[in-house]
Amino acid sequence: MDHDYINEHSVVAxxxxxxxxxxxxxxxxxxxxxxxxxxxxxxxxxxxxxxxxGVAKEDAARSYNAREAAGAPWAGIAVWQQPRIVAxxxxxxxxxxxxxxxxxxxxxxxxxxxARRTSDDWQRRYADERRARxxxxxxxxxxxxxxxxxxxxxxxxxxxxxxxLFFLNVTRGGEQGEPANRIAVPPASPWIALSLEFEKDPAFxxxxxxxxxxxxxxxxxxxxxxxxxxxxIAITLPSHLLSKGDYSVVVEGLTATGRYLPAAHFAxxxxxxK
Amino acid sequence: MEAAQAGQLVARILAGExxxxxxxxxxxxxxxxxxxxxxxxDHSLSQDLSQETFQLTLEKIRHGEVREPEKLSGFIxxxxxxxxxxxxxxxxWSEQFADPEAVELIAxxxxxxxxxxxxxxxxxxxxxxxxxxxxxxxxxxxxxxxxEEDKDQICADLKLSSLHFxxxxxxxxxxxxxxxxxLGS
Numbered sequence: 361m362d363h364d365y366i367n368e369h370s371v372v373a374x375x376x377x378x379x380x381x382x383x384x385x386x387x388x389x390x391x392x393x394x395x396x397x398x399x400x401x402x403x404x405x406x407x408x409x410x411x412x413x414g415v416a417k418e419d420a421a422r423s424y425n426a427r428e429a430a431g432a433p434w435a436g437i438a439v440w441q442q443p444r445i446v447a448x449x450x451x452x453x454x455x456x457x458x459x460x461x462x463x464x465x466x467x468x469x470x471x472x473x474x475a476r477r478t479s480d481d482w483q484r485r486y487a488d489e490r491r492a493r494x495x496x497x498x499x500x501x502x503x504x505x506x507x508x509x510x511x512x513x514x515x516x517x518x519x520x521x522x523x524x525l526f527f528l529n530v531t532r533g534g535e536q537g538e539p540a541n542r543i544a545v546p547p548a549s550p551w552i553a554l555s556l557e558f559e560k561d562p563a564f565x566x567x568x569x570x571x572x573x574x575x576x577x578x579x580x581x582x583x584x585x586x587x588x589x590x591x592x593i594a595i596t597l598p599s600h601l602l603s604k605g606d607y608s609v610v611v612e613g614l615t616a617t618g619r620y621l622p623a624a625h626f627a628x629x630x631x632x633x634k
Numbered sequence: 635m636e637a638a639q640a641g642q643l644v645a646r647i648l649a650g651e652x653x654x655x656x657x658x659x660x661x662x663x664x665x666x667x668x669x670x671x672x673x674x675x676d677h678s679l680s681q682d683l684s685q686e687t688f689q690l691t692l693e694k695i696r697h698g699e700v701r702e703p704e705k706l707s708g709f710i711x712x713x714x715x716x717x718x719x720x721x722x723x724x725x726x727w728s729e730q731f732a733d734p735e736a737v738e739l740i741a742x743x744x745x746x747x748x749x750x751x752x753x754x755x756x757x758x759x760x761x762x763x764x765x766x767x768x769x770x771x772x773x774x775x776x777x778x779x780x781x782e783e784d785k786d787q788i789c790a791d792l793k794l795s796s797l798h799f800x801x802x803x804x805x806x807x808x809x810x811x812x813x814x815x816x817l818g819s
Contacts, residue, residue, distance in 0.1 A: 370785060370800050377782055378672075386715075390708045393665030394635045401807070402668060408810045409779045411760040416780050418757060565722055582782060584675070598781055616723045 361391045363398075372398065376405045378583050382618060424493070427486065485546060488524055495525055496553055496594055523551035523596055528609065530558050531627040541628035545602050552599045556611060557592035558624035564613030567623060569595050574606040587613075602630040635661060637704035644703035647695045659688050662707075666714050673718035683721065687714045759813040763806065774802050 361384075366372060371388050374380045380388060392398035459467050526543040545552060556569070564587060571580040579601045585593055593611065608627045612620040635643075643661075646654035666687055670680035691710055694700055700709060764772055770792065777783045789799050 367800065367804075368796075370796075370803060373778070373803050374785065375672075377779065379782075379784065386711070389665075389669050389715075390711045393669065393707050393711050394661050395665075399664050399668065404811050404814070405803075405807055407756075407814070408760070408807055411756045411810075412775060412779045414753060415757050415760050415764070416776075578784075579787075580783065616719060618719070 361387045366391070366398065372401045372405050376402060376409055424489075428490075482548075485524075485548060489549065491525070493523070495555075496523075496596070523553045523599075524549055525553040525555060525594075526628075527555045527557070527592075528626040528628055531608070531625050539606055539608075539627035539629045541626060543602075543628055543630055545599050545630055545632040547599075547632060549599055551596050552602070553594055553596045554609065554626075555592045555594050556609060556624065556626055558611065560587055561613055561623065563615060564621075564623065565616060566614045567593060568612050568614065568620060569593070570610045570612075571597060571601065572608050572610060579607075599632075602632065604631055605629070635707065640706035641703040644695055644700055644706060647692065648698065655692055658691070662710055663688070666710060669711060669714050670718055673715060674721070679721070683714065683717050686717055690717075756814075759810070759816075763809055763813060766809065767806065771802050771806070774799065775806055778803070 361371070366388070371380065371384070375385065375388055388398075392402065456471065459471070463470070524546055526541075528541045531539065531541075543552070543554075566583075567585040567587060568581065568583040569585060570578050572578055580597055582595060585595070587593070595609070606627065606629050608625060610622070611624040611626075613623040614620055643654055643658055647658065663684065666684050667680060670683050670687075671677060674680050674683065687710065690713060691700075700706065702709070764775075767775070774788060774792065774794075777788050778785065785796070785799060788794070789796060794802075
């Protein structure tokens with residue numbers, strides 16, 4: 361492996377995020393073990409990745425506190441999401457003004473009733489997301505790993521904003537028809553959390569999980585998920601991945617020899633709510 | 635290190651030159667440390683295994699057991715990875731957590747005041763970096779480094795070439811390096 365290949369294939373970034381194949385990882389390690397240039401790049405890239413995750417965590421905490429204090433869903437939104445929120449807010453405002461001109465008094469009465477329902481709905485969602493966040497934090501603490509030690513799902517879960525939590529049951533091999541697990545994806549939440557409970561194998565050092573669509577395409581994956589002493593594995597997904605349809609989460613365990621073996625399978629149906 | 639240089643280093647160690655042994659450790663310690671941290675996820679354990687790696691490497695060189703000196707890098711990497719694998723094979727996960735005190739030993743100590751100040755400065759530099767990027771470049775960094783999505787998926791969704799993706803990561807990293815140097819100075 362030479363520097364041209366390393367630069368062309370983003371090998372440093374893929375190594376730092378744990379996305380190289382075992383063969384590529386071995387090859388890259390044999391190259392960089394005494395290459396100061398690559399060692400510097402690895403350190404810098406890892407620092408940048410950790411700093412980005414730190415900023416995301418700060419923004420998530422700020423957003424949660426701001427929403428709680430102000431009761432406004434758009435307060436304290438992270439730098440990532442501001443342009444989108446402004447666009448959505450502009451669209452909502454445009455529709456509201458147009459409706460008010462056309463419908464008159466009757467429209468304003470209807471708008472008031474909608475606002476009251478929306479306010480009640482937001483309060484329910486805040487309570488749900490706070491409960492989900494507390495559950496995720498408990499699971500992170502039980503896993504025994506800290507965010508700064510390893511680039512893994514534990515770190516990702518600790519850095520994410522509050523998300524609705526869904527508990528999935530294992531899908532047995534012979535099950536046919538529609539999946540038994542169903543989740544309603546709220547549109548306002550950028551993340552959802554899935555709690556995957558299954559019988560752990562003590563021979564597995566860690567786990568990886570993949571989200572597949574109905575055609576078997578992998579939409580999302582995560583590696584280095586630590587195995588908690590008891591309980592379920594929790595994963596957090598961007599909710600934009602889940603449109604209406606059938607999905608599955610495949611969990612595989614990493615053996616001491618470096619092989620992945622199937623551990624559990626969860627089929628579910630996603631229904632985005634309005 | 636070139637293959638010929640590695641061969642010479644091994645020859646000097648075989649001849650009993652202590653300075654050559656120190657040179658070997660200095661040359662490879664940083665890389666071995668990274669490999670072991672990736673393999674174990676544990677800084678303390680990786681330090682122990684790193685010492686063991688160099689101890690065994692020097693023993694094998696002195697006994698003439700390194701048959702291909704020009705492939706010294708590969709030899710050291712394999713040795714480090716095997717030691718990490720052997721460690722997990724010997725110590726079971728459940729035994730590791732049977733004693734509540736063992737969890738405390740593994741857990742990292744709380745950040746010091748200095749750590750918090752440095753972290754705050756790093757956050758400030760990253761926010762400055764993010765403010766300088768286009769919304770698309772920010773999205774690429776977010777999806778790759780925070781959401782840990784696959785590079786191919788990101789490129790397909792945003793209609794990017796692999797080369798463009800590499801450039802975004804490279805520019806962000808180099809700009810971060812520049813901001814980090816200002817922090818250091």
